[in-house]
Amino acid sequence: NAGVMQNPRHLVRRRGQEARLRCSPMKGHSHVYWYRQLPEEGLKFMVYLQKENIIDESGMPKERFSAEFPKEGPSILRIQQVVRGDSAAYFCASSPRLAGVGYQETQYFGPGTRLLVL
Amino acid sequence: TQLLEQSPQFLSIQEGENLTVYCNSSSVFSSLQWYRQEPGEGPVLLVTVVTGGEVKKLKRLTFQFGDARKDSSLHITAAQPGDTGLYLCAVYQGAQKLVFGQGTRLTINP
Numbered sequence: 001n002a003g004v005m006q007n008p009r010h011l012v013r014r015r016g017q018e019a020r021l022r023c024s025p026m027k028g029h030s031h032v033y034w035y036r037q038l039p040e041e042g043l044k045f046m047v048y049l050q051k052e053n054i055i056d057e058s059g060m061p062k063e064r065f066s067a068e069f070p071k072e073g074p075s076i077l078r079i080q081q082v083v084r085g086d087s088a089a090y091f092c093a094s095s096p097r098l099a100g101v102g103y104q105e106t107q108y109f110g111p112g113t114r115l116l117v118l
Numbered sequence: 119t120q121l122l123e124q125s126p127q128f129l130s131i132q133e134g135e136n137l138t139v140y141c142n143s144s145s146v147f148s149s150l151q152w153y154r155q156e157p158g159e160g161p162v163l164l165v166t167v168v169t170g171g172e173v174k175k176l177k178r179l180t181f182q183f184g185d186a187r188k189d190s191s192l193h194i195t196a197a198q199p200g201d202t203g204l205y206l207c208a209v210y211q212g213a214q215k216l217v218f219g220q221g222t223r224l225t226i227n228p
Contacts, residue, residue, distance in 0.1 A: 004160075031214065042124075042206055042218035043161065056215060091160050095214070104149075104210050109160030 002027065004094050004110035012116045019079040019086070021113045025094030031055075032075040033107055034067055037089040049075060082117045089114050121145060122207055122219035130225040134196055139222040141207035142189040148210075150190050152181055155204040155221075197226045 005024040013019050025032050031050055035043040048056040049069035060067065064082075069075040079086055093107035123142045131137055141150065149168045153161035165174050167183035167190060174181045178201075180193040194201055202225050208218045 033214065033216070035216075035218075040220075040223075042208075042220045043216070045215045045217065048214055056212065058215070093160075093216075104214060106163060106166075107214070107216060109162070111158070111160050 004029075004092055004108055006090075006092050006110040006113050008113060009111060010114050010116070012118065013082050014118050015083055016081050019082050019115055019117075021077040021079075021090050021092075021115070023075040023077070023092030023094075023110060025075070025092075026108055029094035029096050029108075031095045031097070031105070032069050033093040033095075034075075034077050035091045035093065035109075037091060037112070039088075043091060046077075079115075082115075084117050087115055087117045120220065121211075121217050122209065124205075124207060124219035124222050126222060127220065128223050128225075130227065131197060132227050133198060136193065136195050137197055137224070138191055138193045139205055139224070140189065140191050141219055143209075144188065146187050148187070150183060150187075151208045151216075152190070152192055153206040153208060153218075155206060157203075161204075161206055194224075197224075199226045199228050202226050 007022050033048050034046040037043045045059040047060050047067045064080045066078045089112045091109050091112045093109045095105035095107045125140050151166045152164045155161040165181045170185045170187045172183045178195045182191050204221045204223050206218050206221045208216045211217045
């Protein structure tokens with residue numbers, strides 16, 4: 001019973017390159033969340049997706065960042081033209097379909113992708 | 119300003135000692151969660167507290183939700199090196215958006 005999988009676990013990019021982070025949710029989970037963790041800080045929400053839909057992107061920077069969760073395949077967090085300030089750990093979490101309005105499902109976190117921008 | 123303030127930010131103690139870490143806010147929450155994150159890994163949910171004044175125990179860990187549901191504490195009895203990690207409290211903001219505190223980084227020395 002595999003948990004949330006993220007790859008790569010470590011990614012090094014030079015300034016101006018693109019970073020693609022992948023997340024495969026737990027089996028049976030149709031909701032995906034991305035969080036960013038800067039050194040010595042807690043996690044900050046970025047985006048919440050269901051299959052083929054972005055539900056809440058209130059935490060996404062306005063430029064250079066995008067996320068998708070296609071009908072088939074993993075969720076992708078894409079960072080274009082990376083800058084040093086993008087260096088962080090990026091965590092994906094997944095949850096099953098919500099049981100009802102106002103009900104909050106437990107989110108299960110992956111091991112993260114550590115992005116280093118040189 | 120942080121919605122959740124955790125204290126202390128860092129704590130280093132000897133094996134066998136007891137400790138308490140705190141998660142405070144001026145807001146009222148319907149529930150609050152505690153996570154532990156080990157180096158190189160993602161956060162793992164330890165407990166969810168829901169009712170004001172609620173106390174939950176997980177082996178040597180005791181979690182309490184404040185009566186007014188604005189704060190919470192985590193008490194560890196007879197700490198062990200395996201308890202080392204980053205302890206995060208979190209609340210839901212909206213349907214599924216988790217908001218985390220900055221965490222308490224705990225080190226237990228053998």
